[in-house]
Amino acid sequence: MVHLRYFASLREQLGTGEEQVELPSNITDISGLTRWLQTREEPWKSALADSRLHVAINQEIVRPDAPVTDGDEVAWFPPVTGG
């Protein structure tokens, strides 16, 4: 299982903040996982198509080619606006 999390405007667009999913065996990296989530019905496809989204694995920002493994916590979120 992987723990998926969505924050801020993305969380609102998707209507969910987190979920546990079984990682399909053919998915090895972030871009593969994002594409797989986009095969769900809208709004998944368009919401996750935003190129400004950041992705973190186990609470560290990563690039789209970063490997995903079972047990990871993966988060998608828009650019940060704190401070």
Add this chain to the structure above:
Amino acid sequence: MIRVQTGDFDVGAELEQLRRDNNGRAGAMVSFTGLVRDINAGDSVSEMTLEHYPGMTEKALEKIEQQANTRWELTASLIIHRVGALQPDDNIVLVIAASKHRKQAFQACEFMIDTLKTEAPFWKKETLPEGTRWVEPGQCR
């Protein structure tokens, strides 16, 4: 030290505490306080809600503070950031850098708040007369 909290902080009390923590080693303390403005992008703001990524937020702030302490010779440092529902004039963030000399303290304080704004996972949502909107990076003016 870093803290993420819903409650307010007392800038004077935090400065005084850090001054004591310096034990006489610091010659300068620089602080930055970020506040909720009542107007953003021409619209009046009645409330601002700060969302964050618990766990990652603390890690990100600790990393920023650590980087500042590596780049500059600081005698003490502090980052406090609030989350949850805030009103205009409320404190949002406090950054303090203490050092032997002012230049290091100024530079370290600026580095910490600038880095926080682009790397720490916080998101602002404003309540306007017409409804709510997520703040876009670089939109504030």
